[in-house]
């Protein structure tokens with residue numbers, strides 16, 4: 001089956017066409033970084049308006065890239081949340097309109113499921129169950145992925161997300177927006193042992209994450225060290241937290257692989273450290289290619305393909321959801337709105 005995917009939950013507008021065998025027929029993406037940069041972060045109203053302008057042409061470009069029309073598409077998958085509600089509505093309403101006009105089924109995709117299944121698009125041999133470290137701009141969770149729609153949450157952050165910590169640190173260091181890649185770049189020229197920073201919750205038996213204290217410690221150290229040393233030391237602290245918490249989670253599960261996804265999975269220090277952890281446990285390590293880590297529509301089309309194969313489609317009145325957790329209790333209320 002050929003699935004059209006639409007993504008608009010944050011500041012990337014994207015459209016992609018993906019086959020159920022994982023062939024990516026087209027992927028188109030427009031970033032809004034320049035529009036948000038003057039504000040140092042994503043402005044929801046600006047984002048929503050930019051999605052309205054960008055999405056139609058991107059969908060047309062994706063269809064042209066694949067050399068198909070809407071008639072050739074078997075289903076339309078659109079992100080229905082979680083995310084900035086204005087942007088989510090733009091993408092979801094567009095998906096619904098196309099589904100209605102072309103008489104195709106709609107698949108309302110949880111953006112986090114898009115991130116969570118993207119490693120299976122990157123590596124078609126990855127099988128359930130796998131231990132997923134989902135590290136993105138709004139989330140930091142460990143999930144046992146037992147199947148499509150079957151996620152057991154083992155850990156989550158009690159304050160900031162990992163990507164949020166990168167973005168706030170970039171701001172504190174004057175490295176600009178978006179922050180994650182800028183911090184990684186600066187860290188390359190710094191000493192990860194230069195600045196003593198806390199590793200919140202490391203060693204704790206509670207399977208959770210915390211990054212707020214780390215960010216505050218960076219704020220206190222600004223001016224006393226170079227931005228490069230601060231970036232490198234911060235990044236090392238985040239890596240140590242992610243590895244320690246993942247190691248704890250590995251004690252209680254028997255996965256086929258250790259998997260990382262989400263924007264922070266694009267960070268090479270994070271990837272390298274998790275790969276070592278996997279090796280330590282005799283596990284395969286799977287991380288999507290870098291472009292599939294940050295927001296894109298191929299992962300939404302792919303999650304749509306996985307759901308479509310499982311016979312899961314959604315009604316046209318499916319609501320846009322600003323919040324939509326990815327665990328069994330939330331799945332029970334799927335379709336009920338939040």
Ligand code: ATP
Pocket residue numbers: 010082083111115135136137138139162163164166167178179180181184262263264265266267268293294295
């Ligand atoms: P969510 O998926 O939780 O709704 P989001 O969609 O905004 O949030 P993603 O697009 O998955 O988040 O990831 C963006 C985040 O990833 C940002 O916080 C960004 O700073 C971070 N990020 C991107 N590249 C890197 C990198 N190389 N190193 C560290 N962080 C990175």
Ligand code: MG
Pocket residue numbers: 010011012295
């Ligand atoms: Mg973004």
Ligand code: FE
Pocket residue numbers: 111115136137262263294295
């Ligand atoms: Fe995301």
